[in-house]
Amino acid sequence: MGNSSEFLPLREPTFFILLSLADGDKHGYAILKDVELLSQGRVQLSTSTLYEALARLLDQGLVIGATSPIEANHPGRPRKFYQLTYSGQHLLEAEFARLQGLVQAAQRRLGLSGSG
Numbered sequence: 001m002g003n004s005s006e007f008l009p010l011r012e013p014t015f016f017i018l019l020s021l022a023d024g025d026k027h028g029y030a031i032l033k034d035v036e037l038l039s040q041g042r043v044q045l046s047t048s049t050l051y052e053a054l055a056r057l058l059d060q061g062l063v064i065g066a067t068s069p070i071e072a073n074h075p076g077r078p079r080k081f082y083q084l085t086y087s088g089q090h091l092l093e094a095e096f097a098r099l100q101g102l103v104q105a106a107q108r109r110l111g112l113s114g115s116g
Contacts (some may be wrong), residue, residue: 021084062088
């Protein structure tokens with residue numbers, strides 16, 4: 001991945017997909033549900049949109065894929081899991097800092113304290 005600024009600002013679905021993977025590897029359906037939860041229902045991805053985004057993130061080196069062993073409670077073919085790379089983590093942190101700066105600027109302009 002080159003300079004993270006070339007990827008910023010992140011689109012909201014991309015931000016939430018990367019954020020979903022920040023606490024550990026997940027398979028597609030778990031990412032789908034986690035994105036909905038993290039965004040408080042604002043971002044609801046279709047499976048095709050999710051997998052298109054994951055393919056792009058794989059190509060950009062922001063996530064990697066791994067096949068899990070067949071799980072006892074999920075018989076059948078193994079599910080593909082996705083993991084945030086160092087570059088993906090770095091980009092997520094850069095986007096967080098960018099968003100934090102926007103919030104701080106808005107707080108100052110509106111005369112609000114940061115304590116809520």
